Amino acid sequence: MLMFLDIKYAIRQLFKSPRFTAMTLFVLIGGLSISLFTFSFLYSTVYKPLSLPNGDSIKAVTILKNGNFDMLTANDFTQMKDELNTLAEFGIYQESTTRVSIEDSGKSYSSARVREGFFKFAGVEPILGRTINAEDTVVGANPVALISEEIWQSDYRGNNEIIGSTIILDGVVTEIVGVMPAEYRFPNTARLWTTLSDDVLKPEGNNSAWHRSYARVKSGVTITQAEQEMTQVLRQIHQENVKLYQIEPSDLQVKLMTFQMAQTGGEGSIVFSFLNAVALMILLLACINVGNLLLARTLDKQKETAIRSALGANSVRLVSQLMWEGVLIALLGGFLSVLLVAAALDYTNMALQSWIPSGGSFWWRYGMDGATLGMAVVFTLVTILLSSFLPAWRSANQDINTTLRDGTRGAQSKKAGRLSRLLVTTQVFLVAILMLIGSISAYIAHSFINIELGDDYSHVMSARFQIPTDKYPSEKQQLNLTQELIQQVKQHPSVVDVVTNNWAGTRKLYLDNKEYLRDTEVPTADVIQTIGPLATVGVNLTIGRNFNVRDTQQTRKVALISESMAKRYWPNESAIDKSFTLELGEEKHKMSVVGVVSNRMNPSTMFGKIDAADEIYISGQQFIASYQVFFYRVLPGTENADEVFYRAMFNTDRSIELTYQVQPAEQNRNKMRESMALLSNITFITGFFALLLALVGIYGLTANAVAQRTHEVGIRRAIGATDLSITLMFLKQGGKQLVIGLGLALLCFALMAMGFHQFTEQLFPVMSYYVLAISVALGLSIIVMIAIFMPTKRAIQMEPSVALRYE
Amino acid sequence: MSALITLENISKSFLTEDIETRALQQVSLTISQGEYLSLTGQSGCGKSTLLSLLGLLDSPTKGQYWLAGQDVSTLSRNERAAIRCKKIGFVFQSFNLISDLTVSENVMLPLTYQSGVTSSYIKDKVAEVLAKVEMSHRANHYPSQLSGGQQQRVAVARALVNTPDIILADEPTGNLDSKNAEAVMSLFDQLHQDGATICMVTHDPKSAKRAQRSLEMFDGQLVGDVKNTESNFTPKAVGV
Incomplete structure (x- = not known):
């Protein structure tokens, strides 16, 4: 009854001062909403257990190599899996993009190559058919795949007879063995799941391919224990590899983290803490302001409070009475913030879906959930404590004699x-x-x-692919395949020009007639292997010539250098015909400058100035790479420009592995x-x-x-x-x-x-x-x-x- | 004695929520230099309003006010403030000392609002007036560390520090016990004897009779103006 009267009185007071109520609510809703949204967004992005059965126990295995993120090789996995006692499940997979051919055209989907145990690990059963089993991954087995419910509905209209039918994936006829439920995209954005063959597990010296891996620790084992055991085993393997293959020793460490954290490169927790600290600062500001506004109200009522106290009200009663106004505002503010944040999270979902064609990682699903609601309750309680309880407590504990006497001693005002x-x-x-x-x-x-990037990507399409080295083992074969692909693309009437650019890393270069006493004195430049005219991507020749067909492995090694490099090392003379030695891997090559091209933002620097570092372009005919980044410029208004590459690829060799879908550069x-x-x-x-x-x-x-x-x-x-x-x-x-x-x-x-x-x-x-x-x-x-x-x-x-x- | 203050047909009205309250109506009054007068009357009769007008804390709605020969009825806020800090000293019922300032800081305040006053003059003057009210030993204390009587003596010292033409006191003994009240009244007697002009609002008939002249107010009007025969003091000189 008494509480009801207090609430009634507080509501009357709030209605009596609508401007005060509105301002207090505005401040509180702003502070709470920003804090809550930031928490919810970051929690879902980094920490939230995956929306899979036992999602909280699903871990990504990541390797820290000399402090940098790295992955396990198939060899590491093969050697480790039988040595570990702390893991209940452990597996590898590869993420990719797979082209589904539909008559003359097709679609690209995010996909995953997985092995037996992958779906059991995720704990999700197909809605039709079966998952991948051990027989499917045996070398020479018929290719099989599972498709997502979305593909099943959109491309097959939910046909129940689909199991056993075939689909052409990256040019390979593949049997559909299952359909996974809606929203299932584990391990990340997959819509298709194909097999990761036993072939990858065969020992290949030190050149085994990198794979992503997952694990679940045994019941009763801590994450730290599992990490320690895995680190120990991996280090032993690495020590053996160092001896066996004469490689440089590295400091290796295994970390088991959430898939979300692994995606952020492990820096998620730093970003999470930093942004949450900023958001909490806003909440603190809001609490201070609301608290102050309420404090002003309670001070206004100081005389009233003193009279109540003189009439016999105890501290608890006074505090509860004074608090109700703040509590009601905090509760209303909390409720409205939850509604606002729910709407903002929904909007974020929609925005992400429209920005990212694949919809992004499957855990990028933002919305009001238990954790956010829980945090809303915590934030609201903190707000009540800071902005309602403390001012009320202060007011209720005033010196009533001073207040009633029209006090002039001022001790209280000094504190205030x-x-x-x-x-x-x-x-x-x-x-x-x-x-x-x-x-x-x-x-x-x-x-x-x-930022000025120094290139021109308008009407330029890009594709990234890997030449299958088992099919094309020699460099000559790989070069022929690339050139064949270039010719195929060039034949299309809409294509203006083609160039391949493969970043070979930042490399050391030794200028002629210059001695370097220390290793740190040796200059570096970004090296890019290229075939075709660089003008395709807006990098223009300023002096000299481009690479031509006569630049082969048998002729002198030639290079195009950036204007910044020409200016840096040959400031008052032409750089043409100057030479330097370039260190590529363990080999050093004498290079002759045949041309100078415009500067370009270096891939190795994120914020650097355009001429802060130099670029050296080496001929892709002389230095051959199996991995290529392929650019082609099309005429403005060309429709389905991506089809140009896919058709060329299918005409050349369908087994070329696209590592990233064809898209505008x-x-x-x-x-x-x-x-x-x-x-x-x-x-x-x-x-x-x-x-x-x-x-x-x-x-x-x-x-x-x-x-x-x-x-x-x-x-x-x-x-x-x-x-x-x-x-x-x-x-x-x-x-x-x-x-x-x-x-x-x-x-x-x-x-x-x-x-x-x-x-x-x-x-x-x-x-x-x-x-x-x-x-x-x-x-x-x-x-x-x-x-x-x-x-x-x-x-x-x-x-x-x-x-x-x-x- | 020459006239220090002359009021002619002074009226003061307050407007609150469309209701006009006439606090003073057609009040005319002359106060001579060195005079010690008391102002009495029932609560709400307009005594404090009259004192506020005399002290330039407020301006009249109608009428004219001359202070030391200067028409002060239509001065701006800052002009009134300048006169207050030079020519008027206030003593309030509730002392009105600033709690965050020490005794000496409170006392020096009126001088800090005057221009061209040196710090050594302020220091000497503060010491002088504190000695006069016998509060030198409490110069570095805060008001909250003093008794009511002591606080009022500090307030009197503050009222004296600018050597005012007139001291206005609003119920100076209202918040004090009889012993402290007597001490403060004795201080006023002494100040008057030294030549100060004092105008004091009081409810206490005994205090009122210590003044040379008693004014009585009723419903915003002066209804009585009598010379007190009981007052034994005559000023020694003009000014404090």
Whole structure:
């Protein structure tokens, strides 16, 4: 009954001040929504157990080789699997893109090559037919595949007779043995599952192919124990390989992590922690502001509270009574935030589906779930504690005699003043940090989006493929196949030109007549194997000639170098016919420069300037690679440009393995730009909301502080203080908090800027960080001063005689 | 004695939620330099409003107010503030000391709002007035560390520090016990004897009779103005 009365009273109070209620709700919903959305998004992306039976026990096996991410080879897997006692299940698979031929055209789908045990590991049964068994992976067995429910419905109209029928996958007639349920895409984005033959397990020296692997630990075994055992076994294998194949020893470590974490390269937890910290800062800001607004309300009721206390109400009763207003706002804010976040997560799902044709990883399914709801409850409870309980407790524990006596001793106002100053300083610090992080992220994203890349990918299609080395073991055969494919593509009337570009890594080069005392003195350049004119991708010849048919393995080794390299090593002379020695693998090759081409952004640098590093193009006819990145420019308006490559591939050899589907070359880059733009926008919105929160919060805190000091203002004015001196007094006091908060934030920023400077490979001059810091500091100072000035101005409008009577 | 303050037909109205409250109606009054007068009347009769107008804490709705020969009825807020910090000293019922400032900081406040006052002058003057009210030993204490009587003595010191033309006191003994009230009243007597002009609002008939002249108010109007025969003090000199 008493509680009902308190709630009724609180509701009446909220309706009585609709502006206060709306502002408090706005601040709370903003803070809660940003925190909740960030948590839910990151949790689903990195930590959430996979939506499979026993999904929490499904682990990806990742290898840290000298601290860098690596994968297991089939050989490693074969040798390890019988040595391990801590694992219940352990397997390998390969992810790929598979072309499904339908008459003259076809579609490409994400696929996985898997072995027996894969589907049992996932714990999902097919809705039709069977899964892959041991007989299917025997060398020479009939090719079989499982298709997804989506393919079954879209391409076969849900035909129940599909099992046993055939499908052409990458040119190979394959029997469909099963249909997997809707939404099943394990291990990542697969819509098709084919077999990973026993062939891969045959020992092939040290050249065994890399595979992804999965594991589940035995019941009663910890992840750490399993990791330790696997690391030990892998190190033993590696030591034997070092002796056997004379390879460089490496520090190896096995990590069992979620598939999501493995996808983020293990850095998911850092990003998760960082973004969650930012989101929690926003929530903290919101709590401070809501708490302050509610504190102002409870202080307004101080006399009422004192009367209630004098009439016999105990602390618990007073606290509960004072809390209800805040509790109702927090509950309503929490509820509305959950609705808002649910809508935002749904929108995120839709956006991802439209951006990523494959729909992305199957765990990229965002929506309101138990964990998010649980976190919403936690956040709401924290908000109630910080913004309702503490102000109510403070008010309920006031000195009633002082309050009822129209107190002038001021001990309480001193404490309140200190608290207010601390809160303003905290707000300034948090907002400054958020604004600085936001500005620097937006700056980096903006620079990344607008970075000069030195190429032209308009109307250019790209494909990546691997020549089957078992079928084409010699380099000559591989080169012939590539040239045949180039000719096939060129024959199409829509194709303007073709070039292959295969990045061979950053390599050392030794200039003639120059001695290098230390290894670190040896310069490097990005080496790209190429066949065909580079102008296809917008890299233009400026001096000399392109590669031609006479550049063969039997003739002198030739190179095209970038303008940056020509300028760096032969600044006042022509680079043509100059020579240098290039280290490729364990071999060194004497190279002659035959042409200079325009600069291009190096693949090895993410943020570097276009001329910061050099490129060396070597002829793909002289240095032959089985892996190729294939570019062809088509006429504008060409429809089904991807079909050009697929037809050429089928006419040349259907067994060529596409490692990435044929697509416009800009597509990947655009996706990255879009995601950077999204990141930039989110950061900007977050920073803007933080600024808005700060404005509201600091205004509220100052208004509260000024209101509490109205009487003092009256006294000061009674004894002769002018409006200006009172205003300056408040601005000076606010300025102190601003300087402390901003100073601390700038110190933190200095540390962060050093990190950013390294991360962006010193792309931005150091001066830009100063400009950024000064801009943010100035902007925030102006905002804070306005937020302090506004309530001060209002307070000094009051006549001193009124201010002296102000309670 | 020459007139320090002259009020002519002063009225003051307050408008709250469309209701006009006439706090003062056609009040005319002259206060001479060195005069010690008390202002009495029932609660709500307009005593404090009149005191606020005299102290330039508020401006009249109608009428004219001359202070030391200057028409101050239509001055701006800042002009009124400038006169307050030079010519007027206030003593309030609830002391109105600033809790975050020490005794000496509270006392020096009016001087800090004046331009051209040196810090050594402020220091000397603060020491002088604190000595006068016998509070030198508490100069570095905060108001919350003082008793009510001590706080009021500090308030009196603050009222004296700018050597005002007039001291306005609003129920100066209202929050004090009889012993402290007597001490404060004695201080006022002493100040008057030293030549100060004092105008004091009080409910206490005994305190009122210590002044030379008693004004009585009723419903916003002056209804009584009598010389007190019981008052034994005459000022020694003009000004404090």
